Amino acid sequence: MSKKLVSMTINGNKVEEAVEPRTLLIHFLREKLNLTGAHIGCETSHCGACTVDIDGESVKSCTCLAVQCEGADIKTVEGLASGGVLHAVQEGFYKEHGLQCGFCTPGMLMRAYRLLQENPDPTEEEIRVGMSGNLCRCTGYQNIVKAVQYASRKLREPATDTVAA
């Protein structure tokens, strides 16, 4: 199958690759670029394990073609920590025991990252609704809610202490 050249920015790095037009973004990230943080849980846009951030929106990368992302600015879980320091959502999931098997976690983190920009101080109900595109089979969500609340507090009142990546 003939390939098409796509270029985009991923976690701040310029990426240019030739891909089959039918290549899904999730496969492009995982198999071409070895960014295996985002996972495949359903391939039908239900579970959210593949969630990444594209141009300021949470997107399920299993139902998006790589060629649709021409010129896009993409952030994945691998780009969350910066300067050797965990992002507040990562710290929140760690501190509040917001993960168990870890398979949904990259998607959860990327969704939480965007949710807290859309709504920096969400209520518990807003967190539950805001995270409802991401499924978790392990935690029962209770500690995920706490993790997002932790991150929300931390982002609004940045403390001096951080957790090293």
Place this chain on the structure above:
Amino acid sequence: MNAPLKEREQALMGIGESRLRKEDARFIQGKGNYVDDVKMPGMLHMDIVRSPLAHARIKRINKEAALAMPGVHAVLTADDLKPLKLHWMPTLAGDVQAVLADEKVVFQMQEVAIVIADDRYIAADAVEAVEVEYEELPVVINPFDALKPDAPVIREDLAGKTEGAHGARTHHNHIFTWEAGDKSSADAAFANAPVTVKQDMFYPRVHPCPLETCGCVASFDPVRGELTTYITSQAPHVVRTVVSMLSGIPESKVRIISPDIGGGFGNKVGVYPGYVCAIVASIVLGRPVKWVEDRIENLSSTAFARDYHMSGELAATPDGKITGLRVEVVADHGAFDACADPTKFPAGMFHIVSGSYDIPAAHCSVKGVYTNKAPGGVAYRCSFRVTEAVYLIERMVDVLAQKLGIDKAEIRARNFIRKDQFPYTSAFGFEYDSGDYHTALQKVLDAVDYKALRAEQAAKRADPNSPTLMGIGLVTFTEVVGAGPSKMCDILGVGMFDSCEIRVHPTGSAIARMGTITQGQGHQTTYAQIIATELGIPSEVIQVEEGDTSTAPYGLGTYGSRSTPVAGAAIALAARKIHAKARKIAAHLLEVAEGDLEWEVDRFKVRGDDSRFKTMKDISWAAYNQPPEGLEPGLEAVHYYDPPNFTYPFGIYLCVVDIDKATGETKIRRFYALDDCGTRINPMIIDGQIHGGLTEGFAVAMGQLLSFDEQGNIQGNSLMDYFVPTAVETPKWETDYTVTPSPHHPLGAKGVAESPHVGSIPTFTSAIVDALSHLGVTHVDMPHTAYRTWKELKRLGVAQ
């Protein structure tokens, strides 16, 4: 060096501490290593051609078009596997299963052929290009129909076989009839009983549905004759044994690696055709082959749970004391008996069905039946059919309470095994290790103000304008976990012990290798805490490794809540061997007799003299450079732990629901879960496990269902239809605990992660039925979706 005791203890982060998880750093940074993340040079991709029909003869398979596609390396069918004798494989339940359909298909989505290609896209295209011609056969999906004399023959390969792995077969679709307890004494209890109740109930077919599906990467090295396979397995050592037996490759040349596992919940115990096919393909092609199923394949073909048609009876005195229990089950096992149970127990631990109650006479009988559905019968977050058993007994006690007009908390208290009766041998022969049910029940009733809840319910019932029906569910369950004593429990002949190897390094850090495998339970964190407490080494410098059969000692894996009860004990006892050696070294270094030493948190000190001591760190160094004469150098130990008994965790769960009279929508107002898992190793992780188990229980009770139409078409096999709750539907959980240690476990621990699943499911049903009980309802089958509940309300004349 002489920091206060408390400080030294806290520095270890041992048993009882809510230590943050060591696993998390990689998972929150996208650095986990799951099967689908494994990439090997020259790796090919496998995809599976599956049957669209539930029962059909295969007339012809045409591979030509698929093979002609660029990038396709092979298309294999049962005929290709025949010369290798790999077209059938043994199941864990003593049956055989077709690896690829041999002459006919017996369930929809059965594996018919495999395609190996350069990438997953080409493989998927090639699957479409394989032409299979079928001749349809009559389908049977109901186990009662399957047992009719003229029912279609599902398993032609078993023609004339009147003896199965578990006794006589009486019909061509009959697998086994298994009994426990004493029928004559149970019958006698019923013959003289002033009160009896009977209730039929169906526990529907569901699926564990972990977020990561099943898959593997098989890599056969033809030069070395070695097979390495990365696999989503909860029991990698058992897989190694099975693969060696099937392939003829010596077990020493088979390496099975369970890397990070994205949830298991029983789904990843079995050996599935996809694994075998990928391994065969790698052997045939001499290249690594990856197979990862998609969600629809996962829900349709790799295992299921439950599918038990149960009928329960209780005999009792007029004041509600239970005198007898009888249970009959028709178990739908699908087209092959691939249940994941200890070999001698075709219905698992279903005979825990007498529950938390002192019932003098009991009998149960389980009849396994073939139907045109997927094989499986896994323990979905439970210990081998304990979920079904707990559901039945808890429902029956409610039914009895209702008939006698006794409150459901009161009737339980009247029938509990009392604290002073432990160890207690049940009518089915289980020896319950410890429990204190009355204390736990009272704690829950006080915490929720049970009396006030009942008063509120009475007021709502009296108010014709109340828009909702209020229900209170109560369950007081006991599990049997930690399989198990190898005199009773084995898998394919291998006893269900578990193992631990600990090496303490010269500088005082340590590594522990285990026969279990974590799938989110946090073993790397909690196992280190056990060693920290036992050996006085900070958990921070203790590495825990599992899942690689080439480095870890043989173990039976993680399922049935067996990690802490079995492997946890192996850790403690391996550590104690090291501790004993460390004492000798300390005595040598301090030039005193061993008897003059006492252990204190992280050191041996000379009794009564705080200034003379050797820390574990000192001792570790000495073990490698100046061991006492006659003692071999080094500081390590291996322990294989064969438990003397199961453990019996218990819990008291209470749930309050409000059902909308007009729509049947059910709001979980409150769910209070008290668990007693004995000694608590990491309270934070325990709470997390309980939240997760309760949520899975909520999913099963309120929505999960794998249903089939008359043609055997599976309905609801994607996440569009199969209910996995989001954060919005999921209730908020309140947790509580009591601690009744297990007397036979070295740490007193019992296991916890499955209790919330097992215990919560009947709690939801209990609450729903409670809301309708004043209308004469004694039972409603799951799942309690709004539609099904509305239909019930309509039948009762409550809803329009």
